Every structure is written in structure tokens, then in C-alpha cells.
Amino acid sequence: MQSNLEYDLQCSAVKKHFGSVRAVDDVSLDIPKGSFFSILGPSGCGKTTLMRMIAGFESPDSGDIRIKGKSVVATPPNRRNVKMVFQHLALFPMMNVYENIAYGLRCNGVSKSDIRLKVHDVLERISLPDVASREITQLSGGQKQRIAIARCMVLDPDVLLLDEPLGALDLKLREAMKIELKLLQHQFDTTFVYITHDQSEALVMSDNVAIMNEGKFVQTGTPQELYHNPAEAFVAGFVGDNNRWSGKVKTVTNGIITTETKAGLTIKGSARGDVKPDVGGVVSIFVRPEFIAAKVSAKKSGKSNANNNTIDGLVDSILFNGANSRVLVRDKVGELIEADVILTGGTDDLKPNDPVRLDWSPDQTMCFVG
Amino acid sequence: MRATDIKRLSLYLLFAPFALWILLLILLPHAGMMYISLREKVAPRVYEFGFENYINFFNEPIYWNTLIRTGSMSLLVTFLALLLGFPIAYYIAKIAGNRSRGALFLMCLIPLWVSDLIRAFGWILLLRETGVISSSLQWVGLIGTPIEFLYNDAAVIMGLVYTVILFMIVPLVSTLDGMDKSLIEAGYNLGGNGPTVLRRIIIPYAMPGIVAGCIVVFMLTAGSYLTPILLGGKNSSWFTEQIYDQFITRYNWESGAAFGFLLLAFTSIAVWLGLKLSGQTLNSTVADT
Incomplete structure (x- = not known):
């Protein structure tokens, strides 16, 4: 692989084993300058180990890590210009906010007056200009978060690593911090590498997301690509909500696969992934709830495409959640299917036990071999 | 009986042993x-109230010299115990596996x-003229x-450090145990080298444990009797x-009591x-660990 100055961070064929466990197995990545890159994976997939290798707390068994084109494998952690926001932030409890931010500058031998200038500047940029003399314990969760980022950003790092820093916050704050992190990344124009197991964090904030599973990168792409064109069943299942079936392929015509699930439903779908399914093969079928239209059966309002999947059923329950409301429909074989609905509060809204017809296109039905 | 009375009674009963201990034994x-320390002996069995016993202490250089010597040697022992105990505690708390x-x-226990x-006699077995160390050195040639090797300050200090180091290690381990490893990693990540991380992060964090350990060790050392006497002999001049x-020996309780209070002060x-x-503060150190 060519080392390229356009990339702030590159890993090539990085491997790390702990005993017989392959924590990180042959991972390569190139992160362009100034982008927000997320590594998304279930816990124990090796993402933290990968991040610790980038920061220098672990050394890879093989492979190379380059920052701004220069290999850093032999560089100790304190000499790498990669800063890290830790999972529990790791703000120094015995120092106040000012000292926390000044710590790194002092280590770099910056003069006292410059430190003062830079600390106040970075506090201004995270819009907390008045907290310099506060103790860490006097800060709220969101403020701590921002101080932890400021402590790194004041050192002007090439890459900022974030290890699930939103995990400890409550839901409301987490939502707010997602947007704020994205804005901060724009403002500082620094490459952020964000590690998380929370897909919504990764999807909302990132320019690019790598899906990691069992030590390997399964797929890398923009959030939209991952969501709409997953390369493997794991990605389809891990990113976003799904109705999921396992079925046997009956026929393949014009790219449309007709399958029959174990329970006896016939579902038409399109093949995804590298391996094309054969007749008689087993496929995993994924359909996102937002692609399924649920209409009351009596009304023949919408004209359905003849090729579409249609399933009749009864509304089992309504999962009201404002704009993200769902309906659970029990089909004739007794399975529950989730579909997004718009509930306006009017009399037209679906109610439990209403007969409904579910309708969705085979294009939105993702079939993976296996 | 009402519930509040029962509560109060049980509180009194639980508190009683502690109160009795403080009152009767302390x-x-x-x-x-x-x-006794404030009594002056003017004639056999005739006493007067006064500070004579305390004044005697300051008038007699041998007394306060001994106290200063005890104090400075205790400080040295405390420092050595900290110096030896800190790496051990750090290893136990942060590096060793579960x-x-x-x-x-x-x-350590x-x-x-x-x-x-018995431990002091163990040292004697090792250090005396016919002891293990002397005879091995002779055997080697x-x-x-x-x-x-006995009956000098080095022997006393070594023996004391050996006796008290545990009381340094225990509070240090308990404070260092509570330290998140990511604080140390953050210290390195933000550009600190080993000595910086130790000086600016680990030691400030461990300060309550360090002070607690030092207080306990200093008090134990300054008040110890057996080890200085057995290892230092007549020359030890421990207070x-x-x-x-x-x-x-002198059956001068008045003076002894005054000396006791002077050591406490x-x-x-x-x-x-x-x-x-x-x-x-005492609250942040001894009470916390």
C-alpha cells in the first residue's frame, strides 16, 4: 500500500492475538484527512484493541500503522500525535479544568503565557469559557465530555480517537452530544476515529463507518451504503432494524428471488452480497420496517405493484414513539412483522386487531446466502 | 416501648463498647x-503542682537530644518505608494479575x-558477630x-523499616487500587513520559494513601520500643x-509521664x-483508607 499524505491514519494488515484469541485480524483502513470515521461492532469484536494499538498502548503482532504517512509502530504512546478520549474520559480528578487542559501543553514544554492563551482559546471553542477554575467533580456529564475533548484538541492532534465516550451519558444528553461531536469535528477540522457499539451514534456522526466483527472489518462505507447496501448478512442484521427470516430459494427470475420461509410465507427478494443464491439454497432475508407499508385491508386506496410482497394480517399492537411509531402485525402463520406507520392521532390510525395488508417491494428485500 | 426508644437504646448499646474503650483505656x-506529670516532688511523699518535670526535659540536653534523634530517625524510617513500599504497592495494585x-x-502479611x-531476634541471628551474615562472609573469604553488624543505627533503621513497611503498603495499595488505569494511559497519551506521569498523576492521586501510610508508620516508629532496644542495644538512645x-529504673513516674506527653506532643x-x-487533612487520608 502506498503511504499517502492525504490520509491521516492508515493501518495495513494489522494483527493482534491474545493467546489463541484473534482480537484484531488483518485489519486495513485508510482514513482521509479531516473526516469522521467510526468503527462499529458488537462488544468483544476487537475495536478497542485496534484503537489501543493506534494510540500505542498495545503493539500489533504484524502489520503497520501510519499517521500522516509515517509508521508509528515503534513510537511510544507519548510521542504519537494521536490523542484519545477514554471511555470514562479519564479526566485527572486531582487537577481542575485548567490544569487538565494544560497538562499536555506542559508536557510539550509550551511556555506559561502560551498555555494560558491556548487553554482559554480551546475553552472558548467548546463554549465553556468560564469553567477553567472548576474542579472536575463540579462539572456535568456533558461538560466533562467537552473538557475531555478540549484536553486533546488543545494539543492539535493529527487524529483524535474516541472510545465510546457517550456510553456513560443519559439518553437525552447522548442525543445532544452526537450532534455536538459532529459540530466539534467540523470546527476543529481534525480526523476523528470513533469507536462504538451503538449504530445510531455511528450512523449519525460519521462520514465513513467500518463494521467490525470477530476481529475483522466486514464492510467499510458511508452510513447510507451500509444501511441500504450491506455486503453481508451480519451488516444487514447489525445496522438498522429488520424483519428477519430464513428461507429456501424456489425460483430465480430476472434478479428476483422467490423464497419460502420455514413457516410457509412466500417472499420475493433481491440477492445481495457477493455470492448469488442458487435454487434450493438457504438465504437470510432482511426487510427494514420503514419499507413495509401497512394499510387497512378494507380500503383499496394504494395501487400495489403486482411484483410486490403482500401479506395480510391483524394488527397485534401499536408501538407508539412519535414519528418513529411502529405497528406489529401478526401474519397468517403467526409471526410478528414490524412496519413503520405514521400515527396522526386521528380516526384513521391503525388500532389493534385491525385487518391490515403489508406491502413492500422485492428490491427492499435483502437476501443473503446462508 | 416506642420504636424510637428501641432505636435509641440499640444505638447506646452499640456505642457503649467504643465509649468505654475510649474512656477507660485512653x-x-x-x-x-x-x-502525675504536673506534680513536682518537693520532699518524699510531698508534691506540689508545677511544670518542673517539663522544664527539666528542656534543661537537660541528653533528653531533648534523644527526642530529636528519635524524631529524625523515625522520619528517615518513614521515608525509606515509602521509598521501598511505593513500588511494591504499585506492583500489587496496578501491575500484578488478579x-x-x-x-x-x-x-506482605x-x-x-x-x-x-521473634522478628527482632531473627535479625539478631542474622546480624550478630557469630551470626549468619558475618560467618558467611568469613566463609567466602x-x-x-x-x-x-548489630548495635548501630543502620541495624535499627533496617529493623524498623522491616517492621513497619506493611503499614505503608496497605494504605498505598488501597488508594492505588481505586485508580483507573486509563488515568495513567491518558497521562502518556497526552504526551507525558514516565517520570511526568509518576510525578503529576500517580503521586498526586496516591497522596491520601501516602500521607496515611506515613502518619501510621511515623507514629509506630517513634513509639516503638522493642526493635530499637534489641537491635540498637545501649547505643540506640530511643526516646x-x-x-x-x-x-x-528510676521510679520517677512524674518525669516519665511528662516525657510521655512530650513524645505525644x-x-x-x-x-x-x-x-x-x-x-x-486527616479526613482525606486516614479516614478514607
């Missing part, structure tokens, strides 16, 4: 000692199962004639020996100074 004897941690801690006296002399002032200098 306050009462000290009040008695204070009373399983070996228990074993290491136990190894084992010497406590043997009494002070490094020295021609037996050497007496507790002076107190013992006054009480037992001296160590209290030393601890207070130490707390002031390290910016800690």
Missing part, C-alpha cells in the same frame, strides 16, 4: 498521666503472624575476622527507652506539619 489513663495480587498481599520480639528508664506536631505541607 482518656482516663492519659488524664492520670497528665496529673490471582497473584492476593498471594503477594498475603506474603505473613511477617505480622510472628511477634515483634571476604573478611578475616567476625564483624558485629521510649528514656521513658521506660524514668518509670522502671512531638509526634502530633510532626503529623500536623506533614499534613499542612502535603495539603491533606
Whole structure:
């Protein structure tokens, strides 16, 4: 692989084993300058180990890590210009906010007056200009978060690593911090590498997301690509909500696969992934709830495409959640299917036990071999 | 009986042993000692109230020299115990695996199962003229004639450090145990090297444990009697020996009691100074660990 100055961070064929466990197995990545890159994976997939290798707390068994084109494998952690926001932030409890931010500058031998200038500047940029003399314990969760980022950003790092820093916050704050992190990344124009197991964090904030599973990168792409064109069943299942079936392929015509699930439903779908399914093969079928239209059966309002999947059923329950409301429909074989609905509060809204017809296109039905 | 009465009664009953202990074993004897120390012997069995016993102490250089010597040697012992104990505590708390941690801690505890006296005699067996070290050196041929390693300050300090180091390690381990490893990693990540991380992060974090350990060790050392006497012999001139002399040899309880209070005052002032200098309070150190 060519080392390229356009990339702030590159890993090539990085491997790390702990005993017989392959924590990180042959991972390569190139992160362009100034982008927000997320590594998304279930816990124990090796993402933290990968991040610790980038920061220098672990050394890879093989492979190379380059920052701004220069290999850093032999560089100790304190000499790498990669800063890290830790999972529990790791703000120094015995120092106040000012000292926390000044710590790194002092280590770099910056003069006292410059430190003062830079600390106040970075506090201004995270819009907390008045907290310099506060103790860490006097800060709220969101403020701590921002101080932890400021402590790194004041050192002007090439890459900022974030290890699930939103995990400890409550839901409301987490939502707010997602947007704020994205804005901060724009403002500082620094490459952020964000590690998380929370897909919504990764999807909302990132320019690019790598899906990691069992030590390997399964797929890398923009959030939209991952969501709409997953390369493997794991990605389809891990990113976003799904109705999921396992079925046997009956026929393949014009790219449309007709399958029959174990329970006896016939579902038409399109093949995804590298391996094309054969007749008689087993496929995993994924359909996102937002692609399924649920209409009351009596009304023949919408004209359905003849090729579409249609399933009749009864509304089992309504999962009201404002704009993200769902309906659970029990089909004739007794399975529950989730579909997004718009509930306006009017009399037209679906109610439990209403007969409904579910309708969705085979294009939105993702079939993976296996 | 109403519920609040029962609650109050049980509180009294639970509190009683502690109150009795404080009153009967600490306050009462000290009040008695204070009373004795303030008596002046004017004639056999005739006493007057006065500060004569305290004034005597300051008029006699041998007395306060011994106290200063005891104090400075105790400080040295405290410092050495900290110097040796900190890496051990750090290893146990932060580097050792979960399983070996228990074993290491136990190894630190084992010497406590043997009494002070036996341990001091153990040192004597090693250090005396005909002891293990002297005879091995002779056997190897490094020295021609037996050497007496006992009865000098080095032997006393070594023995004291050995006796008290555990009381340094325990509070240090407990404070360092509570330290998130990511603080150390953050220290490195933000550009600090080993000494910076130690000086700016680990030591400030461990400060309550360090001060707690130092207070306990200093008090134990300054008040110890057996080890300095057995390992230092007649030359040890430890202040507790002076107190013992006054009480037992000279049968001068008035003076002995005054010396006792002077030692208490001296160590209290030393601890207070130490707390002031390290910016800690008793609450944040001894009470927390």
C-alpha cells in the first residue's frame, strides 16, 4: 500500500492475538484527512484493541500503522500525535479544568503565557469559557465530555480517537452530544476515529463507518451504503432494524428471488452480497420496517405493484414513539412483522386487531446466502 | 416501648463498647498521666503542682537530644518505608494479575503472624558477630575476622523499616487500587513520559494513601520500643527507652509521664506539619483508607 499524505491514519494488515484469541485480524483502513470515521461492532469484536494499538498502548503482532504517512509502530504512546478520549474520559480528578487542559501543553514544554492563551482559546471553542477554575467533580456529564475533548484538541492532534465516550451519558444528553461531536469535528477540522457499539451514534456522526466483527472489518462505507447496501448478512442484521427470516430459494427470475420461509410465507427478494443464491439454497432475508407499508385491508386506496410482497394480517399492537411509531402485525402463520406507520392521532390510525395488508417491494428485500 | 426508644437504646448499646474503650483505656489513663506529670516532688511523699518535670526535659540536653534523634530517625524510617513500599504497592495494585495480587498481599502479611520480639531476634541471628551474615562472609573469604553488624543505627533503621513497611503498603495499595488505569494511559497519551506521569498523576492521586501510610508508620516508629532496644542495644538512645528508664529504673513516674506527653506532643506536631505541607487533612487520608 502506498503511504499517502492525504490520509491521516492508515493501518495495513494489522494483527493482534491474545493467546489463541484473534482480537484484531488483518485489519486495513485508510482514513482521509479531516473526516469522521467510526468503527462499529458488537462488544468483544476487537475495536478497542485496534484503537489501543493506534494510540500505542498495545503493539500489533504484524502489520503497520501510519499517521500522516509515517509508521508509528515503534513510537511510544507519548510521542504519537494521536490523542484519545477514554471511555470514562479519564479526566485527572486531582487537577481542575485548567490544569487538565494544560497538562499536555506542559508536557510539550509550551511556555506559561502560551498555555494560558491556548487553554482559554480551546475553552472558548467548546463554549465553556468560564469553567477553567472548576474542579472536575463540579462539572456535568456533558461538560466533562467537552473538557475531555478540549484536553486533546488543545494539543492539535493529527487524529483524535474516541472510545465510546457517550456510553456513560443519559439518553437525552447522548442525543445532544452526537450532534455536538459532529459540530466539534467540523470546527476543529481534525480526523476523528470513533469507536462504538451503538449504530445510531455511528450512523449519525460519521462520514465513513467500518463494521467490525470477530476481529475483522466486514464492510467499510458511508452510513447510507451500509444501511441500504450491506455486503453481508451480519451488516444487514447489525445496522438498522429488520424483519428477519430464513428461507429456501424456489425460483430465480430476472434478479428476483422467490423464497419460502420455514413457516410457509412466500417472499420475493433481491440477492445481495457477493455470492448469488442458487435454487434450493438457504438465504437470510432482511426487510427494514420503514419499507413495509401497512394499510387497512378494507380500503383499496394504494395501487400495489403486482411484483410486490403482500401479506395480510391483524394488527397485534401499536408501538407508539412519535414519528418513529411502529405497528406489529401478526401474519397468517403467526409471526410478528414490524412496519413503520405514521400515527396522526386521528380516526384513521391503525388500532389493534385491525385487518391490515403489508406491502413492500422485492428490491427492499435483502437476501443473503446462508 | 416506642420504636424510637428501641432505636435509641440499640444505638447506646452499640456505642457503649467504643465509649468505654475510649474512656477507660485512653482518656482516663492519659488524664492520670497528665496529673502525675504536673506534680513536682518537693520532699518524699510531698508534691506540689508545677511544670518542673517539663522544664527539666528542656534543661537537660541528653533528653531533648534523644527526642530529636528519635524524631529524625523515625522520619528517615518513614521515608525509606515509602521509598521501598511505593513500588511494591504499585506492583500489587496496578501491575500484578488478579490471582497473584492476593498471594503477594498475603506474603506482605505473613511477617505480622510472628511477634515483634521473634522478628527482632531473627535479625539478631542474622546480624550478630557469630551470626549468619558475618560467618558467611568469613566463609567466602571476604573478611578475616567476625564483624558485629548489630548495635548501630543502620541495624535499627533496617529493623524498623522491616517492621513497619506493611503499614505503608496497605494504605498505598488501597488508594492505588481505586485508580483507573486509563488515568495513567491518558497521562502518556497526552504526551507525558514516565517520570511526568509518576510525578503529576500517580503521586498526586496516591497522596491520601501516602500521607496515611506515613502518619501510621511515623507514629509506630517513634513509639516503638522493642526493635530499637534489641537491635540498637545501649547505643540506640530511643526516646521510649528514656521513658521506660524514668518509670522502671528510676521510679520517677512524674518525669516519665511528662516525657510521655512530650513524645505525644512531638509526634502530633510532626503529623500536623506533614499534613499542612502535603495539603491533606486527616479526613482525606486516614479516614478514607
